[in-house]
């Protein structure tokens with residue numbers, strides 16, 4: 001089992017006070033904190049290896065290129081992709097999904113075609129499909145959720161038909177914490193000839209992901225939620241799909257041959273990496289992966305299961321607190337969204353802030369889900385490998401205090 005108190009010491013930001021109280025960081029679903037090793041990797045890159053990649057014929061540039069491509073290998077192994085050509089670096093989950101919507105979507109979606117999403121999608125995995133559907137006069141359909149916040153998978157059969165080109169679905173909900181049964185969903189979609197894109201922003205940081213086993217067509221995630229820096233993300237795509245897709249952005253590096261009349265495209269993955277990439281961010285994402293591997297993804301998942309079970313038990317015992325999402329930890333990650341009576345979530349967040357507790361209040365970029373739940377906003381506490389039981393005890397104390405003050 002994980003010793004979170006020991007792990008915390010690796011994260012300099014967590015060892016400070018906020019509003020005179022020891023900081024309790026419960027907003028890892030928004031962005032994770034960074035271990036010293038990742039911070040050092042960024043510094044080390046700029047101090048000793050900084051040069052542009054793939055271009056220089058000199059040693060320093062070769063060194064930077066080796067570090068950059070080495071990180072790609074780490075990502076490939078981490079999510080068990082078949083080859084490094086299938087790993088495209090982007091700015092984050094949002095850009096990865098937009099890349100697919102612009103490139104694959106504009107090539108493959110026609111008037112009258114259908115795209116399926118779910119009611120629990122983050123706007124990053126909804127707006128690109130709404131834009132595409134509008135442009136192409138395609139139809140967007142939603143897999144509904146039940147009152148516990150789980151997908152009504154049985155509805156999928158009636159949504160799929162011969163016009164369904166794509167199913168875009170989150171692996172883990174950023175509000176409900178639900179882990180969707182992807183294997184079953186992907187098998188159903190594929191037997192209908194439908195491609196599947198998975199938003200893995202809340203999955204890759206927390207559980208062991210095997211894209212080859214899942215057999216999804218595209219898988220997107222962000223570095224900053226998995227101990228890495230901001231500004232770097234990943235798109236995994238099946239090679240044959242990526243090869244058939246036109247470029248997303250034009251510029252340096254992504255071309256093979258350019259004439260006045262036109263251009264030919266570089267090999268994968270460079271075809272999709274136009275311009276100078278965030279090199280230090282890629283390299284330090286590799287360091288974040290080393291750190292996660294050192295702890296073990298299975299251990300991280302077990303740790304979060306323990307935390308969510310503990311939090312659910314304690315919070316359900318407080319009268320007047322409504323929790324959204326499943327009340328059993330089974331298939332639920334370390335995300336706890338709730339409301340306290342009629343108190344506005346922003347007021348709750350302010351009281352928590354006075355206690356040094358950082359949590360998120362709002363719609364968490366999931367307005368369709370909040371409409372389905374019949375509320376405008378929730379308070380969200382989210383956990384990670386450095387969260388321990390004492391953090392949850394402080395959360396419980398703050399909930400009780402907010403109730404006392406505001407109810």
Ligand SMILES: Cc1ncc(COP(=O)(O)O)c(C=O)c1O
Nearest residue numbers: 092093094122124174199201222
């Ligand atoms: C489920 C989900 N998808 C997509 C995103 C967007 O990630 P990014 O802002 O890193 O592109 C988030 C971020 O909160 C998320 O939780």
